[in-house]
Amino acid sequence: MALAGVPEKAEGAFRTIGELSRETGLPQHILRYWETRFPQLRPLQRAGNRRYYRPNDIALVIRIQTLLDQEGYTIRGVQKLLATEGKRGTKPDLATLRAVRDSLALGLAEDEASIPGV
Template sequence: MQVSIPDKLYFKIGEVAQLTGVKPHVLRYWESEFRQIRPVKSQGKQRLYRRDDIEFVLNLKDILYGQGYTIAGAKKILAKQAGSEKAASSVNPEEAVELLRDIRRDLLQLRASLEP
């Protein structure tokens, strides 16, 4: 099933739950089990997920619920996926610099949105 993720930087846990069909308490549990899910937290301790987090949750949901793997099995599958992605992608320095600029811009936007 293809999920349409809105075009915005950050999503609250309730929005992620609605988009993915995964309950908030399950998302919080998955955060403790999978280091790939690391939402930033606002000053009010609100979890703010990025698009990559949502895509990871959707992939994880398919592995666990669709394919029937356990948490341990999912970790092995994800490790294999990460290994094949690293082998397939060789990042050149210019792309790395651009990625860091994007991250910096996102962080500055987040800081500006959190300031009173």
């Protein structure tokens, strides 16, 4: 939703806290509070502590808002959920790694078989 006389930003553009507040309907103080509660939410801060939210920050704010307002999570519940996801996301299990390796090996073998003279 663009304001009168203000052009709408591109999808991947950074947002200020005011812009994000208008887009999500969340007050600015709530966004600042969430920064203290969710270590995953770290917008860029420039001179004068001006915040710039990246697209992944915006997606996280929307996710937190959905979990709290629509799915009934508490702040602590969302913290635990995000912490668990962060741990899972950084270290895939051995079975997953082997499946990816086998899939890549199969793809390479098929590519080599389709090239004449190899």
